[in-house]
Amino acid sequence: MTVDRLELHDLLPRELRRSWVVDGTCPDLDLYSLFRAxxxxxxHHTAVLDAKGTLCYTALDRKVRCLAAGLRGLGIRPGDVVGVQLPNHRSAVIADLALAALGAVALPFPVGRGVLEAECLLRRAEAVAVIASVAHKDFxxxxxxxxLSRxxxxxxxxxxxxxxxxPEGTxxxxxLLRSDPGAFVPARPDPDGAARILVSSGSEAEPKMIAYSHNALAGGRGNFLASLIPDGTPPRCLFLxxxxxxxxxxxxxxxxxxxxxxxxxxxxxxxxxxxxxLREHEPTHVLGVPTMIRMMLERLDATDEPLPAPTALVLGGAPLDETTAxxxxxxxxxxxxxxxxxxxxxxxxxGLAHTVPPTDGAGVVAGRPDPRVAEIRIADPDTHAALPDGNVGEIISxxxxxxxxxxxxxxxxxxxxTPDGWVRTGDLGYLDPDGVLHVVGRLKDIVIRGGANISPAEVERELSSHPRVRDVVCVGVPDPLMGERLAACVVPRGGRPPTLxxxxxxxxxxxxxRQKHPEHLLAVDVLPLTPAGKPDRAALRERLTENRPSASAAEPGLPLAQAG
Known part of the structure; x- marks a missing residue:
């Protein structure tokens, strides 16, 4: 049976892509060639520190070549999509590099993602193989x-x-790691061709999958990390x-x-x-989500033992509030x-110029765009026309x-x-006279209560400064009278949680x-996280919906009783 191969096309003009190679912004090498260099x-520099110990670059390269040879023996060809569902372990790194060496396209997705979501990803991407854990926790x-493969x-x-x-049949x-590494000759894929598919849940019914080239990863994203390495010394990155x-x-x-x-x-x-x-390996960079850092800070409350200072603590994936920063x-x-x-x-x-990132009236600023990574403009959401600095519009990149x-x-x-390749973020923001980006909300991420729009991010930002709130996520819950009502899911600081x-x-x-105040309150010991490490808003919304008291007992426009 013949199966059509996935076609991945570039929505940017090729001459624009090549201009970033000509000016040195992108390395114009595939990921395995860069790693090999x-x-x-x-x-013998250490490449990976994990639960099994240390793995140097030469030992890692040998394992990569063994796996690549074994996968090639299975018939994996350049351009084939291969799923990867592995925890943060050397095996995930070996798989990444082996697929790059084959010229295949990696489709990683976190462990813990359910089988239905995995099927959706693999089927839509026309994956020819998937690399997955025999066992991880209860999975x-x-x-x-x-x-699924049947x-x-x-x-x-x-x-x-x-x-x-x-398991039988796998x-x-x-x-595969017993294959002969000496017999493997790596492919030399086009650096502007697809190397990896990133998965984002976003606001769609199904996860979004986005194809990235070797140059976009090593060049564009590589330049982002380069800006946080002031002396050029190879970084030691702790990935939370x-x-x-x-x-x-x-x-x-x-x-x-x-x-x-x-x-x-x-x-x-x-x-x-x-x-x-952090204490044992003294990383130069720690990369995580604000919720993770708040959990770590809570553990530090009981000890005065100082932490070894990294070069940078890089927080993304969710809004960062001033209190946490x-x-x-x-x-x-x-x-x-x-x-x-x-x-x-x-x-x-x-960036590194400020110990605590600058803030404005709406919270922590997004920073100054770097054209070696991504140029950012503010555009009219309907026409995509650029707006002058200071005007609020859609952030495009x-x-x-x-x-x-x-x-x-x-x-x-x-x-x-857009027709000329700009990415529409769906976020609203503006650039100030100094070129600093300020994010003020989202076009769609709103709770609509009786026709009034409420930004959960705005309410979260203000609640995070409450002295009895350690962490908070706000979500909308269905309501037969008002359409939706806002709920605050709070991890309390100290003993008693705050009241509504x-x-x-x-x-x-x-x-x-007042119309933006939460009308439900759910106190939790810890916020649930998605497999990608972000607060699990869907799980919180489900819990609130199960525990929510009947709306018929509430007067229109007045807060309801606590949900838990």
């Missing part, structure tokens, strides 16, 4: 994906990564987020291949494990970098890190890319009108 230059990804003609192989016995990772996430794409392709650094990896995030890794800067003893970015192709950050296209989704290309009245009084004092 780093390996030759520093044979049996390899067995589940093999069961109904997916394109998916020919499931590679099972131990520990544990490979290919054992350990067998999954390497399989969009944020985690700064791992293998950027930290190793572009900068010759070291990856410090945790199989799964816990605040205690992260603090232990100040506490983190004090505890970690380094600049806190607010990263505004997305898998869709936008990047802006506050285009530059060396701009992705090729959405995968198997021409409707998303039409919706989120106390939160309302705080918001009034911060100048937030």
């Amino acid at each position: 780093r390996q030759i230059a520093n044979l 049996r990804h390899a067995a589940d994906l093999h069961a 109904t997916m003609p394109a998916l020919r192989h499931v590679v099972a990564v131990g520990p544990g016995t490979a 290919v054992a990772w350990s067998e 987020v999954p390497l399989a996430s969009a944020f985690g794409s700064n791992g293998t392709a950027v930290t190793l291949a572009r900068h010759g650094g070291t990856l410090v990896l945790l199989d799964r995030f816990t605040p205690d494990a992260a603090l232990t890794a 100040e506490a983190a800067a004090k505890a970690f003893g380094c600049p806190v970098v607010n990263l505004y970015g997305s898998a869709d192709g936008v990047n802006c950050h506050t 285009r530059g060396p890190m701009t992705p090729l296209c959405y995968v198997a989704a021409p409707d998303l290309d039409a919706r989120y890319r 009245d106390e939160l309302g009084a705080h918001l009034t004092g911060r100048g937030l009108e």
Whole structure:
């Protein structure tokens, strides 16, 4: 049976892509070639620190070549899409580089993602193989994906990564690693061709998949990390987020291949494990989500033991509030970098010039755009025409890190890319006279209460400064009378959680009108996280919906009772 291969096209003019090679912005080499050059230059430099210990560049390269030879023996060809569902471990790094060496396209997605979502991704991307864990916590990804393969003609192989016995019908990772590395000759794919597909849940019913080239990863995203390495020394990066996430794409392709650094990896995030890794391995850069840092800060409350100061604490994936930024800067003893970015192709950050990132009346600023990463403009949401500085409009982005296209989704290309290739973020913001980007809200991420629009991000930002709030996420819950009502999901600081009245009084004092005050309150010990490491808003919304009291008992326009 013949299966059509996935076509990935570039929505940017080729001459624009090539201009970034000509001026030196992008390296014009595929990811494996870049990694190989780093390996030759520093044979025994540590590439990976994980639960199994250390792995140097030469040992890593040998494993990469073994796996690549084994995968080629299975029939994996240049341009084939191969899924990867592995935890933060050396195996994920080996898989990334082996697929790059084959000229294949990696489709990583975090462990813990359900089988239905995995099927959606693999089917739409026409993946020919998937590399997955035999067991991770309560999941049996390899067995589940093999069961899927019976109904997916394109998916020919499931590679099972131990520990544990490979399920019947799968290919054992350990067998592939016994292949002869000397017989492998790497492919030399087009640096402007697809190397990796990033997955983003975004606001769509199904996860969005975005194709990135070698140059966009090592060049555009690589330039982002370069701006945070003041002396050019190869970085030692502690990744609290999954390497399989969009944020985690700064791992293998950027930290190793572009900068010759070291990856410090945790199989799964816990605040205690992260603090232990920080003390034992003294990373230069820590990359995580604000919620993770707040969890770590809570563990530090009981000890005066100082932490080794990194060069930078890089926080992205969710809005960063001033309270967390100040506490983190004090505890970690380094600049806190607010990263505004997305898998869709936008990047802006506050840099190393400030220990605590600057703020405006709306919260922490996004930073100054770097054209070596992504140029940012403010545009009219309807016409896409550029607006003058100071005017609020839609944030759009285009530059060396701009992705090729959405995968198997021409409707998303039409919706989120302008005719000349700019990425529409759906975020509202403005550029001030100094060229600093300020994000003020989203076009669609709103709760509509009786016809009035409420920005959850705005309310979260103000609640985060309440002295009894450690962490907070706001979500909308369905309501038969008002359509939606806002709920605050709070991790309390100390013992007793704040009441709705106390939160309302705080918001009034911060100048937030009453109609934007939360009407449900859910107190939790810890915010649930998605497999990508972000707060799980869907799980919180489901819990609130299950616990919500009947709206019929509430007077129109008045707060309801606490949800929990």
